[in-house]
Amino acid sequence: MNLPPAAAPLEVYLLGLVDFDEIQQLQRRLVYDLGEREAGGGALILCEHPPTISVGRSGSRAHILLDDQELRSRGIVVRWVNRGGGCILHLPGQLVGYLAFPLASSGLDVQKYLEKLNRMLVEVLGEFDLDGSSHPERLGVFLGNARVASIGVAVNRWIAYHGFSLNVSTFLEPFEALGEPSPGSGRSMVRQTSMESRRQRPAPMAKVREAVIRRVESVFGLERHHLYTHHPLIRRKVVSHVYAPSLG
Numbered sequence: 001m002n003l004p005p006a007a008a009p010l011e012v013y014l015l016g017l018v019d020f021d022e023i024q025q026l027q028r029r030l031v032y033d034l035g036e037r038e039a040g041g042g043a044l045i046l047c048e049h050p051p052t053i054s055v056g057r058s059g060s061r062a063h064i065l066l067d068d069q070e071l072r073s074r075g076i077v078v079r080w081v082n083r084g085g086g087c088i089l090h091l092p093g094q095l096v097g098y099l100a101f102p103l104a105s106s107g108l109d110v111q112k113y114l115e116k117l118n119r120m121l122v123e124v125l126g127e128f129d130l131d132g133s134s135h136p137e138r139l140g141v142f143l144g145n146a147r148v149a150s151i152g153v154a155v156n157r158w159i160a161y162h163g164f165s166l167n168v169s170t171f172l173e174p175f176e177a178l179g180e181p182s183p184g185s186g187r188s189m190v191r192q193t194s195m196e197s198r199r200q201r202p203a204p205m206a207k208v209r210e211a212v213i214r215r216v217e218s219v220f221g222l223e224r225h226h227l228y229t230h231h232p233l234i235r236r237k238v239v240s241h242v243y244a245p246s247l248g
Contacts (some may be wrong), residue, residue: 008041012213015047015234017092019052020079023047026233029159030100035157040105044163044216044225045098048207049090051076051174053112056152059086066177076177083162085139085152087178093169093194095208101220104158113160114151120219121149121164124211128195128203138190146193167194168208 011030015023023045030043050235053064053076063086064071066080071078076089090096103113118134121141125132125148132141132148149166175192195203213225 007223008037010041010213010217010220011043011228011230012042012225013045013047013231014140014209015045015230017048017050020049020052020077020090023049023096023098023232024081025113026231027098027100029233030098031156031159031161034102034159035102039101042099042101042216042220042222044213045096046212047096047098048092048094048205049096050092052090053078053178054083054088055070055080056083056085056087063087063179064177065179070175074089074174074177076174081154081162083152083154085150087149088152088165089175089178091170091174093167093171095166095168095205095212097163097166097212097216098161099163099216100159100161101151103155106203106220107128108118110153110155110160114153117151117153117164117221120212120215121151121166123215123219124166124208125195127211128199128208129214130195130198143193143198146191148193148195148198156199166208166212168205169196170194170204172197186219208215 026043034041034043051074055078066074099117101113103109108116118141122132125141125143131144132143135142138147139151140147149164151164153160153162172192172194197209216222217225
């Protein structure tokens with residue numbers, strides 16, 4: 001008896017605290033590999049970054065409120081990236097998810113894909129007794145009036161990539177470095193929050209990663225995943241940082 005071929009899996013990479021530039025190189029490789037497949041599957045990188053501001057297509061240097069000397073003194077680097085959305089500050093304690101996912105074979109357009117990403121994050125927050133919601137005029141997921149997750153994606157050959165940043169146990173004070181366009185009123189601050197600050201108790205990163213993998217599979221209709229803790233393209237793992245002294 002001939003059995004039907006197994007559905008392509010979600011390839012998951014748990015990489016810890018990793019240099020931002022290294023992950024961009026890996027992401028491009030995963031997108032290329034997906035483009036060479038016939039259909040299905042996906043790739044998800046889950047990691048953290050040392051202090052880095054990524055500037056998307058809607059962002060500009062004007063949205064960074066610190067000058068170059070202040071950025072250097074705080075150990076924050078700036079990188080321009082080809083994704084939607086504005087400036088996102090990445091810090092240890094923030095779970096960054098790069099999801100490479102073929103849209104055409106899944107019957108999704110960009111808007112439906114963004115809606116699924118949003119829904120996935122709301123469901124993850126729900127597992128930790130947090131009531132996440134979208135905002136009519138701003139990207140991301142909010143707890144009340146404060147953003148807990150940012151979303152920004154790009155598309156190449158109908159493969160979506162980049163993804164989301166979820167503040168889990170992130171130190172919140174550095175977010176004062178950013179402003180962003182406010183509808184009808186120029187530049188404004190968007191208050192940030194984290195899962196732990198709202199819960200007033202720990203949200204273990206390992207459990208948050210598990211919830212993200214589970215919810216990505218269910219929301220995007222994937223039946224199984226393969227798990228990896230390294231990739232040959234990642235040469236420099238960051239073992240510690242001032243904002244995360246316990247990492248190692």
